[in-house]
Amino acid sequence: MHVVLGGGIGGLSAAYYLLNSGLKNVTLIEASSRLGGWIKTTKTSKGYIFEHGPRTVRPRGLAGENTLQLIEELGLDNKVLPINFEHPAAKNRLIYVNKSLYALPSNITSFLTPQPPFSKPLISALFHDLKVPKKTAKDESMYDFVERRLGKEIAEYAVSPLVCGVCAGDAKEISKSRNPIKVKSELSKRSKKEKWNVWSLDGGLELLPETLKCNIEEKGADVLLNSPCKEILFKSGKAVVKLQDDSFVSDNVICSLPAAQLAPLISKQHPLLSEDLAAIPSVTVGVVNLQYKGRLLNQDAFGFLVPTSQKLPILGVIFDSCCFPKDDNTVLTVMMGGRWFEQLFGRNPSPDKLLSTAVQHVRTILHIASVPENHCVSILKDCIPQYVIGHHERIERIKAYIKRHNLPLSLIGASYDGISVNDVIFSARTAVNDIIQKSNLNDSVKK
Ligand SMILES: Cc1cc2nc3c(=O)[nH]c(=O)nc-3n(C[C@H](O)[C@H](O)[C@H](O)COP(=O)(O)OP(=O)(O)OC[C@H]3O[C@@H](n4cnc5c(N)ncnc54)[C@H](O)[C@@H]3O)c2cc1C
Numbered sequence: 272m273h274v275v276l277g278g279g280i281g282g283l284s285a286a287y288y289l290l291n292s293g294l295k296n297v298t299l300i301e302a303s304s305r306l307g308g309w310i311k312t313t314k315t316s317k318g319y320i321f322e323h324g325p326r327t328v329r330p331r332g333l334a335g336e337n338t339l340q341l342i343e344e345l346g347l348d349n350k351v352l353p354i355n356f357e358h359p360a361a362k363n364r365l366i367y368v369n370k371s372l373y374a375l376p377s378n379i380t381s382f383l384t385p386q387p388p389f390s391k392p393l394i395s396a397l398f399h400d401l402k403v404p405k406k407t408a409k410d411e412s413m414y415d416f417v418e419r420r421l422g423k424e425i426a427e428y429a430v431s432p433l434v435c436g437v438c439a440g441d442a443k444e445i446s447k448s449r450n451p452i453k454v455k456s457e458l459s460k461r462s463k464k465e466k467w468n469v470w471s472l473d474g475g476l477e478l479l480p481e482t483l484k485c486n487i488e489e490k491g492a493d494v495l496l497n498s499p500c501k502e503i504l505f506k507s508g509k510a511v512v513k514l515q516d517d518s519f520v521s522d523n524v525i526c527s528l529p530a531a532q533l534a535p536l537i538s539k540q541h542p543l544l545s546e547d548l549a550a551i552p553s554v555t556v557g558v559v560n561l562q563y564k565g566r567l568l569n570q571d572a573f574g575f576l577v578p579t580s581q582k583l584p585i586l587g588v589i590f591d592s593c594c595f596p597k598d599d600n601t602v603l604t605v606m607m608g609g610r611w612f613e614q615l616f617g618r619n620p621s622p623d624k625l626l627s628t629a630v631q632h633v634r635t636i637l638h639i640a641s642v643p644e645n646h647c648v649s650i651l652k653d654c655i656p657q658y659v660i661g662h663h664e665r666i667e668r669i670k671a672y673i674k675r676h677n678l679p680l681s682l683i684g685a686s687y688d689g690i691s692v693n694d695v696i697f698s699a700r701t702a703v704n705d706i707i708q709k710s711n712l713n714d715s716v717k718k
């Protein structure tokens with residue numbers, strides 16, 4: 272038997288890959304009443320799409336190609352909505368500095384000439400990079416790395432907002448290194464030919480977890496909702512997964528829970544491992560979706576980010592109706608908080624406070640004075656893991672511990688090797704491959 276913990280995109284993909292490898296007897300255990308985790312779409316009564324979590328996926332890189340292969344295998348090719356490199360949403364990513372919106376550089380001219388808010392052409396930063404002495408520090412923050420090599424302005428206005436726009440964190444704390452593997456698909460070939468920059472799904476990204484659910488159930492997986500795992504014990508090479516009133520003995524547990532939520536489940540038998548898992552922090556993001564009547568944006572773009580230096584309560588705004596227009600309306604998503612959520616809004620802010628902050632900033636920055644026709648406020652508690660300095664060493668330590676103690680436990684999901692939807696799906700595939708390889712190896716040793 273194989274137990275998968277957590278029914279977000281990581282857990283669902285793991286169950287899918289286990290069943291695709293020919294394994295039977297797969298049980299997926301989810302604490303809440305729904306699947307999908309942070310992938311959540313609401314369709315308003317008038318048919319507008321509000322994404323509460325992710326909205327676009329990158330087609331590029333090994334993990335990006337792997338996701339497109341999954342989309343193809345699930346028969347979702349005809350639902351893909353690509354945005355190619357020529358689209359304004361791909362070309363225009365803005366930042367809000369000193370009360371104005373500026374485009375982040377996207378072409379060669381903008382590299383050769385000074386573009387506000389940068390005081391020098393960006394090419395001069397590359398010359399600066401050639402001059403800096405090498406540093407041997409194993410891990411340094413993204414901000415420090417870029418400041419040292421490309422200068423303070425680029426760290427402040429380019430890297431800091433991009434770190435915010437991917438992990439809602441502080442570039443001064445986020446670590447830099449990563450590592451890849453390989454895959455291919457027909458849809459991926461199409462994405463290259465058509466020069467996709469990002470893609471989404473018609474009707475919203477939640478269609479992906481919904482389709483995975485149907486697929487794994489058709490192949491015989493048991494999906495348990497409202498079933499929080501309370502403890503995992505390891506005995507004689509097996510894992511005992513305990514729920515409130517039930518328990519499962521599994522050959523291997525694939526765990527897609529956020530690291531800090533796994534920590535207490537194994538702390539009795541493995542306090543040191545638990546300590547390392549508990550130390551992987553995550554931040555809370557307030558998400559406000561707004562729909563206004565009329566085309567109210569003066570600029571077509573993906574959206575804008577607000578660097579920390581601007582000391583505003585919002586992290587940025589995504590122009591959803593620029594990416595995927597519908598009728599003559601404006602749909603925006605305002606993201607706020609992140610690393611600074613509690614400082615800004617307190618422990619338990621009212622949805623009204625987030626809504627009024629969002630509407631007020633849309634009014635002052637985008638000059639949209641009308642009242643939104645529809646809105647939705649979500650507080651996504653601890654939704655974005657933070658890869659702070661020392662993260663990669665910690666992950667190595669965690670992996671080494673699991674190997675040394677021969678624990679039948681595979682860790683997947685956003686807490687470890689990448690937070691994008693692509694990374695999480697790829698982590699599931701890699702974990703299943705490792706399990707299959709290990710069991711093939713054991714079989715050949717027995718023979
Ligand atoms: C606001 C936001 C915007 C984002 N934008 C993008 C984007 O544009 N593009 C992109 O690629 N990525 C984006 N991401 C990142 C991406 O969405 C997530 O990293 C990814 O969805 C995480 O998936 P997961 O399966 O690892 O974890 P989760 O989605 O957190 O799933 C874990 C599941 O485990 C369950 N669980 C927890 N405890 C227990 C327990 N004890 N027992 C059983 N089940 C339990 C939870 O209920 C949950 O369903 C965004 C994320 C957020 C929050």
Ligand SMILES: C=Cc1c2[nH]c(c1C)Cc1[nH]c(c(CCC(=O)O)c1C)Cc1[nH]c(c(C)c1CCC(=O)O)Cc1[nH]c(c(C)c1C=C)C2
Nearest residue numbers: 329364435436437438439574575576586587588589606691
């Ligand atoms: C301000 C908060 C956040 C915004 N998005 C995220 C947060 C926390 C989370 C997020 N966004 C993206 C990813 C995936 C990255 C990947 O490796 O694929 C994650 C985890 C995608 C993304 N974010 C921005 C862009 C342009 C993209 C698409 C991928 C790409 O082409 O690089 C920038 C951006 N993010 C946010 C805003 C307001 C914004 C504006 C330019 C919100």
